[in-house]
Amino acid sequence: MxxxxxxxxxxxxxxxxxxxxxxxxxxxxxxxxxxxxxxxxxxxxxxxxxxxxxxxxxxxxxxxxxxxxxxxxxxxxxxxxLARSFQVSSVLKDFTVLENALLAVVGRRQPALNWWRSTLSDTQGVEEAMAALEKVGLARRANAKVATLSYGERRHLELAMALALKxxxxxxxxxxxxxxxxxxxxxxxxxxxxxxxxxxxxxxxxxxxxxxxxxxxxxxxxxxxxxxxxxxxxxxxxxxxxxxxxxxxxx
Ligand SMILES: Nc1ncnc2c1ncn2[C@@H]1O[C@H](COP(=O)(O)OP(=O)(O)OP(=O)(O)O)[C@@H](O)[C@H]1O
Structure with missing residues (x-):
């Protein structure tokens, strides 16, 4: 079993x-x-x-x-x-919604250095990040800066970041x-x-x-x-x- x-x-x-x-x-x-x-x-x-x-x-x-x-x-x-979503807001406010979700995807796949440059051209990573944002209803806000999100939307994003870890x-x-x-x-x-x-x-x-x-x-x-x-x-x-x-x- x-x-x-x-x-x-x-x-x-x-x-x-x-x-x-x-x-x-x-x-x-x-x-x-x-x-x-x-x-x-x-x-x-x-x-x-x-x-x-x-x-x-x-x-x-x-x-x-x-x-x-x-x-x-x-x-x-x-x-x-294993993934967790935090009680205290853990998103990066000066990044966009998509960039935050992408950070979570990349963190899962490639914890080594030099990750950010490769991330920006990582189409599969972007697709996975977008899929996580879709799940929480935030895909339409992908290019918005996190600083412009409502508190509730930030909680959604935290969930998306946890889900991006699959x-x-x-x-x-x-x-x-x-x-x-x-x-x-x-x-x-x-x-x-x-x-x-x-x-x-x-x-x-x-x-x-x-x-x-x-x-x-x-x-x-x-x-x-x-x-x-x-x-x-x-x-x-x-x-x-x-x-x-x-x-x-x-x-
Ligand atoms: N790092 C620590 N050092 C010392 N005591 C701690 C530490 N972390 C938690 N405690 C103590 O352990 C007990 C349980 O705390 P914990 O935060 O796990 O409870 P909780 O059920 O989550 O509480 P709440 O519902 O208020 O969030 C409390 O008495 C707390 O003061």
Missing amino acids: TEAPLVVRDLSKSFGGLNVTRSVSLDLKPGEIHALIGPNGAGKSTLINLIAGELRPDSGAIRLNGVDVTGLHSEQRVRSG PKVLLLDEPMAGVGTEEGHELTELVSNLRTDCAILLVEHDMDVVFALADRVSVLVEGRMIATGAPAEVREMESVQHAYFGTEDVW
């Missing part, structure tokens, strides 16, 4: 005396959107950073498409089929943060359609978005994974209501 695109096993991470990730295990199935939720400070971003390779775990293992990537750098994980696994850390209601709906639909391209691990605080998108939900509380299941199922779990929701009715 083929292994799940992302398998996390018994992952642990401490900062000084603080155990932020405690023996966390997680499987991401092909084509699923899996939401990771939990209260502030539960360790969601730390887990994403561990999976992306920005942080090293103290123990445990991470496998991408059957390959153990625990000891690999983030760029090597990208080449193994990932099998996409990590999305609060993709809707800071966007308005209408743009939020658009982004939700867009993310929903990405299911056919890759499996997605989504960190999201907005429960409406979680319910609209997630096939499964995992709940992280104080560094421990306390529940995984279908959204409606997880919502009803007493342990989840007790540990995560406390006095607030966030659903």
Whole structure:
């Protein structure tokens, strides 16, 4: 049987005396959107950073498409089929939309020096970058300077840059943060359609978005994974209501 695109096993991470990730295990199935939720400070971003390779775990293992990537750098994980879209805007404002998407394509294919000169005449690269922009509805803005894009359009571009890496696994850390209601709906639909391209691990605080998108939900509380299941199922779990929701009715 083929292994799940992302398998996390018994992952642990401490900062000084603080155990932020405690023996966390997680499987991401092909084509699923899996939401990771939990209260502030539960360790969601730390887990994403561990999976992306920005942080090293103290123990445990991470496998991408059957390959153990625990000891690999983030760029090597990208080449193994992992991409992430950042919470903080990471696009180059003085470049055009197309140039930003092209940078992502080139970064995947040719991380060595001397890349930019060859990139400008790289028709296949341009086609791949345009295909990624098409996916997020930004192709018509390809030649616009990023500085002229709306905030929502920049979030679309960040997604396109992640997609240009042709990932099998996409990590999305609060993709809707800071966007308005209408743009939020658009982004939700867009993310929903990405299911056919890759499996997605989504960190999201907005429960409406979680319910609209997630096939499964995992709940992280104080560094421990306390529940995984279908959204409606997880919502009803007493342990989840007790540990995560406390006095607030966030659903
Ligand atoms: N580099 C670090 N050094 C020390 N402590 C850290 C570091 N990074 C995170 N922490 C701590 O680890 C805990 C988990 O943080 P993390 O950002 O992963 O939580 P989170 O669930 O993403 O929170 P939020 O929902 O507020 O973004 C917090 O107590 C945080 O202060």
